[in-house]
Amino acid sequence: MEYIISLDIGTSSVRALVFDSQLVIQETAQVELKTFYPQNGWVEQDPLELWQKSQEVLEKVLQSAQKNNWIIKGIGITNQRETVVAWSKKTGQPIYNAIVWQDRRTARYCQKLQKQGWFKKIYEKTGLRLDPYFSASKINWILNNVEQAKKIIKNNDLLVGTIDTWLIWNLTKKQSHLTDVSNASRTMLFNIKSLKWDEELLKIFKIPFTILPQVVASACRGKNFGLAKIKNQEIPLLAVCGDQTSALFGQNCLIRGEVKATYGTGGFVVVNAGSKIKLKNSKLITTIAWQINKEIIYALEGSIFQSGGSLKWLRDNLGLFNNYEEINLFSNESKDSNGVYLVPAFVGLGAPHWKPEVRGMISGLNHQTRKGHLINAAIESAAFQVNDILEVIKKEYKLKIGSLKVDGGLTKSNYLLQFQANISNILVNKNKNEEMTGRGVALMAAKILAWPSPASLVDKPFKPLATIIQRKEKLNGWKKSLSQIFKVK
Template identity: 50%
Template sequence: MHGTTELIASLDLGTTSARAIIFNAEGRPLAASQKPLTQYFPHDGWVEQDAEEIWQKQKECLLGTLADLKLSGSGLRALGITNQRETTIVWSKKTGKPIYRAIVWQDRRTAAFCERLHDSGFEPLIHDKTGLCLDPYFSASKVRWILDNVEGAREKALAGELLFGTVDSWLIWNLTGGLGHVTDVSNASRTLLFNIHNCRWDEELLDIFGIPASMLPRVVPSSGLIGRTAPAILGAPIDICGAAGDQQAATFGQACFKPGMTKNTYGTGGFLLMNTGSTPK
């Protein structure tokens, strides 16, 4: 029915659910699985998720699609990841356990801190380096909040004991059994810490937000070999060959390949993205 060596698994960890789809070489979906994610709202304007649930639900979806096709992991040629962007997870380098719930992109708890940075005149510099406005939406102020509000977190971070990642990083860390702490450029560019002109983490931005560089994942291209899954997860090491934030992935998926082409996505939010070509606008 299908050539198993050409099957590709797509993992889609969105804002409200985890999903996995297995495609054949022609791009036809053969199996899909989806599971809802628990949302937590501990205070007005706060939005959190359980990072360990994120991983478990995503793994269950992947294993479920394989079971539907009566396949083991060795039946996959590769897998790729797309994810809710900006959502922030900080975990222990030693144990692999999160030190706080994932702070979701919608969360507004750091609005006052961002306003202080704005009043201090930092917004033009931040915008010039990142292309983004200074807003709680993005990851940097969320990381700072965790370091400042979880007991002992800043000391552990300064000692090199904590890691930060967006959801793609968290999934790759777990898929590789803790061997891969990476993110792709599309997710890195949504943190307020990434210089889009030289495609590197920016020391000046890290200093503004008070985040140790040792916490940050290695930045890799969105397409290409990122790592391999730990054999124990799928029964065989499978190449992880792609990662992209959900809105950039949708822009590519809807074939916006030429400058000026634009897409709208209507999901948990409404997102308009345009291909501006090779020159930052």
């Protein structure tokens, strides 16, 4: 029997997943990652730990493969995007910690560039907002603040890359300095129209072209990212894709207009935008979803700062429940939010509002309010934010959305899924396979191997049940709550 391994490098953990020819998981290994916060707004991880933990989980699943006589045909890599690593070409050693996508140390630098009038130019070339979230300003910070970077760049000894690039370099024993188009498009240095590192953007951020990886397709028949050398084995690296668009592929959102929502600590709404780019406005990010062989597919993406994170706040700060298993119990007991609205703007609001300065609010409290109502209000806030993004997609981009595919930890709440269906008047489908990110890059690798397409495993579909009046009343309440926090200065 033939199998594919997915290596999924997230922010909190690294996972290796073994998929069979029907894309069913047969083996997993997972280890947690440490994250460091050296200063307020700074978020870092140890690149050597990322590499060591990746080796650990790969070796563990390969041991199982050996015991079961499984034939591993290839490896796919999917990863946290935007996070940056810099290292010496000669020694292979990192010169600084990985600067994680959440890091905000370059906020003032980005504000300076915005005041200089670069926002529009950067958006037109990259589809991204000028923000510390993306890789360019992080690389600039390393070049200007890490002494070793200043020294070794003079000798053409400095390399940089996102997490996929760092792992490809190590897995291939320094043979491949590569990234794929989906990860390159998150750096704010890659022109998503010309599909090249952009000379003007490199000049803006003062980053030399020579330190950047070569950009290739996410998966391409007849080509790969090199051979991963693990425990005396050489396994082709067949596919690489950033985590959110890998999950889009894993959800089988392969047709323009198909959309998925992820409800994690934060949230994402990602829609397949097809093969032609259309930059309408900067409320949503336009990015490259993937490239299979010669075909490029773009995606629209809206990021939500707080989704399931608001429930964590209710647990840790207010003590409303002890564990997440209790959420459904209290949610079902209360049945609804009883007019309570929670706007989880703990660090501002993301897409489509982009209001980093606003802060959260709870409204509609009365003597009958119970903990279940507050829990349901937090759950509803995740659905309201997804709906705000869906409305922009429909109105601004004229895309017809027939259904919404969902994943993430919060989808264990049936209340959320039914409420999302009601408020967005859309069919919501939850897949039985919860590992959509790993499945996506495995599916790309399977296409390269010419494996037959597996059946889509849809769990229970949730159909909209609310009346027009009920839907309008709930949406008006949410919009009123938003307008109240927008007025506060």
